[in-house]
Amino acid sequence: MGKPSEQRKREIIDATLDLAASLGVKKVTTQAIADHVGIAQPTVFRHFKTRDAIFVAAISSIGEGLFRNLAAFFSGIGPADERLHQLVQAQLRFISQNRGLPRLLFSDRLHLESPLLKQAVQKIMNGYTQQVSRMIREGQAAGLMRQSLDADESAWLVAALIQGVVMRWSIFDFDFDLAAEAEPLWGFIAAALLVDG
Amino acid sequence: MGKPSEQRKREIIDATLDLAASLGVKKVTTQAIADHVGIAQPTVFRHFKTRDAIFVAAISSIGEGLFRNLAAFFSGIGPADERLHQLVQAQLRFISQNRGLPRLLFSDRLHLESPLLKQAVQKIMNGYTQQVSRMIREGQAAGLMRQSLDADESAWLVAALIQGVVMRWSIFDFDFDLAAEAEPLWGFIAAALLVDG
DNA sequence: TATACTTGCGAGCGATTACTCACTTTTATA
DNA sequence: TATAAAAGTGAGTAATCGCTCGCAAGTATA
Numbered sequence A, B: 001m002g003k004p005s006e007q008r009k010r011e012i013i014d015a016t017l018d019l020a021a022s023l024g025v026k027k028v029t030t031q032a033i034a035d036h037v038g039i040a041q042p043t044v045f046r047h048f049k050t051r052d053a054i055f056v057a058a059i060s061s062i063g064e065g066l067f068r069n070l071a072a073f074f075s076g077i078g079p080a081d082e083r084l085h086q087l088v089q090a091q092l093r094f095i096s097q098n099r100g101l102p103r104l105l106f107s108d109r110l111h112l113e114s115p116l117l118k119q120a121v122q123k124i125m126n127g128y129t130q131q132v133s134r135m136i137r138e139g140q141a142a143g144l145m146r147q148s149l150d151a152d153e154s155a156w157l158v159a160a161l162i163q164g165v166v167m168r169w170s171i172f173d174f175d176f177d178l179a180a181e182a183e184p185l186w187g188f189i190a191a192a193l194l195v196d197g
Numbered sequence C: 001t002a003t004a005c006t007t008g009c010g011a012g013c014g015a016t017t018a019c020t021c022a023c024t025t026t027t028a029t030a
Numbered sequence D: 001t002a003t004a005a006a007a008g009t010g011a012g013t014a015a016t017c018g019c020t021c022g023c024a025a026g027t028a029t030a
Helices: A005-023 A030-036 A040-046 A051-075 A080-096 A100-105 A108-113 A115-139 A150-173 A179-193 B004-022 B030-037 B042-045 B051-075 B082-098 B100-105 B106-112 B115-141 B151-171 B179-192
Strands: none
Touching: A005 A030, A005 A040, A005 A051, A005 A100, A005 A150, A005 B030, A030 A040, A030 A051, A051 A080, A051 A115, A051 B106, A080 A115, A080 A150, A080 A179, A080 B100, A100 A150, A115 A150, A115 B004, A115 B100, A150 A179, A150 B151, A150 B179, A179 B115, A179 B151, B004 B030, B004 B051, B004 B100, B030 B042, B051 B082, B082 B115, B082 B179, B100 B151, B115 B151, B151 B179
């Protein structure tokens, strides 16, 4: 063996996400991670100082992946409503293929104990909400979306709505097709945001 | 001492909810519960067979409290939209005063390990969604709400929206006034559900 | 090849925690 | 009042888990 640390770090992060998705955060012990990677448990601590640091890295990694996946819709061309529709679709698709994200995000223990993780999560959420807010203002400027709604507040609620759906999916152990929820979800958001006719 | 078990059970459940609200689920050890109640730790097991059983009882208890609190709006008189508005207000008010509920609900470890708890949670959620769906159908029948939206799906999404807001509140450690979110939240729901004019 | 650094591991420590057990005290009942 | 059941406790157990330590093996560089 003796791989370079960067590579091992990736393996450890991937193992963490895999295990979180399939077993839940609690069972992602350093031993379980080590087994999954194929190294001894103390070796894990050669690459991360603490267990929490692994989770922070995992959350950051998957957060970046999400943003990379959605960036095209945040700032693409075309009408704001269509882009928002596609954003919702892409987001649910991404999350349905990265179950570790909700598992980490919705585990109480993490942010209660790790200020670092809390920061990482807040950064992702704020960035996301900001982008959606901008899209809504674009839609309002183009006369596509209701002027009566506050863009920031609405963006916040759209995010909450998606989170709520994802949370249910996670709580109920992924037992429905998340990506398929994109259409009714968009129907609801469209009814709330778009001007009629 | 030597109180009747029913009374102690209540005290243990209340202590569990208090501690979950203030410290997070992970720190609700049987020792912490015992200290909070003022009994020895082994005594806890006189009243509940396992720690999980305590959580199940706590969730059920608070779920019943929520339903009792909302029952008036589910089946009261008056237009469906006003009742739904009041329901949202009452719900956020109740949850803001019972922080143990989101803490228990959004902790991953519980439902992953306890099928019983999962059942209890599902029962609460399904009952809630059913009632909201009925209200929406009433609103549609009265010409107040859009016919184009599916009542069941919309009820599900309204529930998800509220859950999303509450989850954020919980994730961010209760650092904003949840009850105050009722108005913008209702503004969004109304825009989605109500016919215009 | 000599040197320094990185990666790896076996063994084990210290702390935590749900739960048990043997035994006492209190409460309810015949 | 005698008896049984319920409620309570101190002491302890077994298991888990994050993390450390000392040492070996591999790797890069001069």
